Amino acid sequence: MLERYGHGGDLWTAAEAFGRPKEQFLDYSSNMNPLGPPEVVKQILIESWRDIVKYPDPAVRELRQKLSQKYEIDPESILVGNGAAELIDLIIRVLKPTTTGLARPSFSEYEEAVHKVEGGLISLPLFPQHQFELQWQDVEASLTALDILFLGHPNNPTGRILSSSIVSHLLGSGRKLVLDEAFMDFVQQEKEHSLLKLASTCQDLIVIRSMTKFYSIPGIRLGFVVAHPDLIAQLRYQQVQWSVNYLAQRIGAAVLEDESFEQSTREWLQIEKPWLMAELSRLGLDVVPSDVNFLLFAFPESSGKTVKQAQQYMGHQGILIRDASLFEGLNERYCRVAIRLREDNERLIQVLSNFMRDVYPIGEEGVLNE
Template sequence: MSAETDSNKIEHKEHFHGSDLEKIEKIYGIKKEDITSFSANVNPLGISYKLKKELASHIDAITSYPDREYTSLRKCIAKYAGTDYTSVLVGNGSTELISLVIQIKKPSKALIVGPTYSEYEHEVALGGGRSHYFRLREKDDFKLDIEGLENALTSDIDLLVICNPNNPTSSQIDRSSMRRILDACKEKGIFVMVDETYVEFSEDTSKITSIPLTEYYNNIIILRGISKFFAAPGLRLGYAVCGNHELLKEIDSRKNPWTINSLAAIAGEIMFKDTDYINETWNLISSERKRICGILEKCHGLKFYKPHANFILIKILKDGITSEELFDTAIRQGLMIRDCSTFPFLDNKYIRFCFMNPEDNDKLVKILLDKLS
């Protein structure tokens, strides 16, 4: 039965992740190939131009084991990220590295700046620890209260987790503020894990990334991946930057050998050098972020919070309209947004969507304006 004929019978009880296209297909009767995902936060340009052109010529690499140290890849990442390759560790996506850091640190009490990605809390719980949240408040437009966080950093906290820019709020912390946080954590013996999955989309990555701080602080590790900016979640390649080389050795010793296959390692070296693709991505997201915000600020039925990543958080102000209803309306037109009601501290008045190509963005914005104006 098609989505159109069954529209009155479907109850929206599921909350979908950007990778849940098979579920969408089953419930709504829409082919996953026909869905434009504004939920996955993935670069709309697709994979690196050079990668698409060159990777096939390296197919013979699968006949041999990768370099166990991944030295060439780490040097390439180091040049891209502006650090020394000895401070770089690679893993099977940033998710593996998040898990390994938490396993090693074994926090009995973690403080997570949120609402944010649920995997942090999940990993802490797997290790028997407890997670507490330092809340980003709507009244502050979800900007971090640095002084408030400093006061919340008590000596019984083992681990502080920050996503910067943060998902789903798209808010960010500048490096001088991060330095204040690190100083406070240093005094109390707190280790800091910073997830920079979205930092390359920021207006000025060089002022936001905490990578330069790893030269001076041994209580911070920074995690990044290629799933979002480089549109390659299927390659499962992530990396950590940390000045604490003893910790890096311990993480490396816990990893299975060769967690990154030969083609993924080669792909990383190709994409990190594709400056045309990198610049075009940044220009597209920057221009669309500004353009879409300019349109949305004229709509009185919603409020948006200044975005710094490649996605935007919106609060529904119009009475009688919920995030479930907006999701349902959009998906029936093949556009998948994120219902944010499952995030801590958010409810069914919040949605999130990423910036795609202008034509797709216009389709989604029209739906929102039609429902919320």
């Protein structure tokens, strides 16, 4: 199984499974910006490598100040972490919820963090007939049993943002609301939909951001959380010292100033997303509308195809896709793919088309027959 460690983007496991070097794969299983990293990242790595003899700033002052200026929020409402994953775990450890409401399907690390503090879970279902948008009636019935709600905005793996009406309901629910905005940078009307500014002053709202996806720096590990300064102080007290290394701080502060990179990314996605959605639909796949840089789709039931078969077939062709059946609430027909550059996307469509036509024989377990 490619998702042996719970995520896409595991090139080491892919190399073992398909017998080719890591560098020879087109990775559609992790949702990184194909335009990145920005050029300034290379400059920092070249110019600053000697500075790793110094301790990083324990208060991450420069980066917090840059984030404060970019998003117009108080720096005391910002805590920077070693990627969004650290912050998810940190928030749950500090809040220690008895019962947490999670959308299904959603990012598995929310559930893992809750299990670590021995908290209970209530599933809030997302249905294909609603295009996987969360419905208020599916939340309302569970509210009295919940301490907090932990939701993706946009959600992973569905790629959908929360509607303004349900955000309004959630904010008035009297429960703590944690929103993971790891992919919000890719939303065309980001400022309209993000709740970062509100979270900086609201006692019951917490917003997590990742910087690794948009700037394509997952190896650096960088994210931040915005909340009321009182909660930020509690989170900072529980955070591991030196969580954010020197290079991560320097790179984070620099990429925030690269406005041309942001503009290029949004222009690329505005063209490439509808093209790829149309091509996947042309193959007869059921494509879920997406607000971000990845797409969830299902093989039609009549085709008899499964995502595990597709993952094996395409892996042998050098293309990695995400088995979305591993997300609770999705079945063996669901697959998630990133959106990449046109040349790569054309290769994806070509290999998927061959798979749909059964050009090569595939066994019952999805393994190619020699």
